[in-house]
Amino acid sequence: MTMTHFGPTKLDATLIPKIARQWGTPVYLHDQEYIENSCQQLLSMPNPYGLHVRYAMKANSDRTVLRVVTNKGLDLDCSSLDEAARAHAAGIPYSRMMLTTQEVPTGAERAELEEMIRAGLKYNVCSMQQFQLVADFARKNKVDLSIRVHPGAAGGGESATRDTGSEYSCFGVHLNDVPTVKALADEKGLRFTQVHVHIGSGGDPEKWRENIDRELGFVKAYFPDATTVSFGGGLKVARMPGEKQADIASLGAYAKQRIEEFKAATGRELQMEIEPGTFVVANSGHIVTRIIDKKLTNEMNFLIVDGGMELLTRPLLYGSEHPIAIVRQDGTLLSSEYDQKPTTGLKSFGIVGRCCESGDSVRLDKEGNIVPVLIVEPEIGDYVVIGGTGAYSESMSPENYNSHRKPGAVMKTRNGELVLIRKKQVREQLVQNELDVKL
Ligand SMILES: *Cc1c(COP(=O)(O)O)cnc(C)c1O
Numbered sequence: 001m002t003m004t005h006f007g008p009t010k011l012d013a014t015l016i017p018k019i020a021r022q023w024g025t026p027v028y029l030h031d032q033e034y035i036e037n038s039c040q041q042l043l044s045m046p047n048p049y050g051l052h053v054r055y056a057m058k059a060n061s062d063r064t065v066l067r068v069v070t071n072k073g074l075d076l077d078c079s080s081l082d083e084a085a086r087a088h089a090a091g092i093p094y095s096r097m098m099l100t101t102q103e104v105p106t107g108a109e110r111a112e113l114e115e116m117i118r119a120g121l122k123y124n125v126c127s128m129q130q131f132q133l134v135a136d137f138a139r140k141n142k143v144d145l146s147i148r149v150h151p152g153a154a155g156g157g158e159s160a161t162r163d164t165g166s167e168y169s170c171f172g173v174h175l176n177d178v179p180t181v182k183a184l185a186d187e188k189g190l191r192f193t194q195v196h197v198h199i200g201s202g203g204d205p206e207k208w209r210e211n212i213d214r215e216l217g218f219v220k221a222y223f224p225d226a227t228t229v230s231f232g233g234g235l236k237v238a239r240m241p242g243e244k245q246a247d248i249a250s251l252g253a254y255a256k257q258r259i260e261e262f263k264a265a266t267g268r269e270l271q272m273e274i275e276p277g278t279f280v281v282a283n284s285g286h287i288v289t290r291i292i293d294k295k296l297t298n299e300m301n302f303l304i305v306d307g308g309m310e311l312l313t314r315p316l317l318y319g320s321e322h323p324i325a326i327v328r329q330d331g332t333l334l335s336s337e338y339d340q341k342p343t344t345g346l347k348s349f350g351i352v353g354r355c356c357e358s359g360d361s362v363r364l365d366k367e368g369n370i371v372p373v374l375i376v377e378p379e380i381g382d383y384v385v386i387g388g389t390g391a392y393s394e395s396m397s398p399e400n401y402n403s404h405r406k407p408g409a410v411m412k413t414r415n416g417e418l419v420l421i422r423k424k425q426v427r428e429q430l431v432q433n434e435l436d437v438k439l
Pocket of ligand 1: 056058059077079100198200201202232233234235275276277279391
């Protein structure tokens with residue numbers, strides 16, 4: 001069988017052994033064309049009076065990824081001061097960033113934040129405390145603010161750990177506190193020109209629609225100065241066959257209609273903003289691992305591969321599923337879950353990594369038990385490729401656990417070249433900040 005592609009991104013399986021030979025395994029792999037296409041799709045989202053797309057850079061904060069995304073015309077949403085500084089170091093001006101953070105910077109960091117805001121960074125007020133600390137500075141410098149509102153209603157997360165709207169999450173100024181913050185802002189002559197709600201990641205598109213209605217409701221009630229309304233990120237991608245991807249055109253059409261109705265009722269033309277992370281990069285990514293061992297217990301066949309939870313923690317954290325492809329050392333695709341091929345001759349294997357952790361597997365159920373994957377049986381030395389790993393993989397993994405070194409990353413460029421965009425850590429980096437102290 002010589003299938004030529006698998007996974008959400010069309011990727012030639014014959015590339016896998018080439019990549020492995022050149023840079024070793026495990027290694028992250030990205031696809032420029034995929035990222036650019038998803039940016040294009042987002043920029044084409046229907047809207048009535050203008051659309052601004054920010055990439056939520058915590059999904060993947062690598063400088064090459066940031067450059068690909070911003071060159072396509074997306075701006076950034078940063079989740080921390082360090083993220084903003086990191087994007088700036090990649091050459092992106094602060095004027096293209098918004099900061100949406102739980103942090104409350106003090107001291108030197110506070111000074112740094114003020115410098116960023118002066119350079120054009122949009123500050124998204126996420127709590128009463130943040131507002132009180134930024135208010136005088138904003139007034140003195142005539143800076144308009146954005147406000148993140150906690151809608152006080154169940155959000156749109158794919159799991160409780162990714163729901164940022166419910167009473168059990170604490171992101172943003174709670175709707176109950178909005179009148180107080182608004183009154184304080186009026187007193188100081190400060191304007192909220194942007195209102196922002198992000199209800200969570202990867203949830204039901206119906207919740208996204210409900211949020212549009214709710215958010216426009218409180219823009220109308222409390223924010224007469226708002227010219228931009230941000231509906232956040234959380235657009236779902238389909239990683240596994242059978243999963244449904246968010247329909248950008250239909251969500252956009254809905255938002256457009258609602259914003260037009262808002263105009264009819266108020267005379268105000270609102271700019272629309274979205275800030276997806278997952279949607280931009282998730283399916284551009286693969287992790288290439290090599291099978292280093294096979295074991296058999298009474299219950300299960302195991303493949304041990306050279307990368308697991310320290311590269312991709314989503315299965316352990318959320319029970320997320322990622323499609324698996326098995327590639328032979330000669331580049332033949334043996335089986336691919338994404339294509340669901342072949343359908344016969346499959347055998348079940350638990351696929352585990354190298355960490356001393358029973359949950360170190362790419363497929364787990366909600367209780368954390370390993371779920372076997374149906375594949376064509378490979379040999380030791382063949383490759384297990386994990387798809388849908390462009391988002392929240394290298395940016396959120398518990399790297400260096402078991403003192404495994406963070407792997408390198410390769411970008412397949414638009415013209416098909418393979419380029420190393422990040423080197424694998426060297427051993428010295430595992431201990432570089434440790435001090436030799438005499439106790
Ligand atoms: C994480 C995050 C996003 C992006 O969420 P995705 O599910 O990756 O699209 C957007 N906005 C904020 C405020 C976030 O914290």
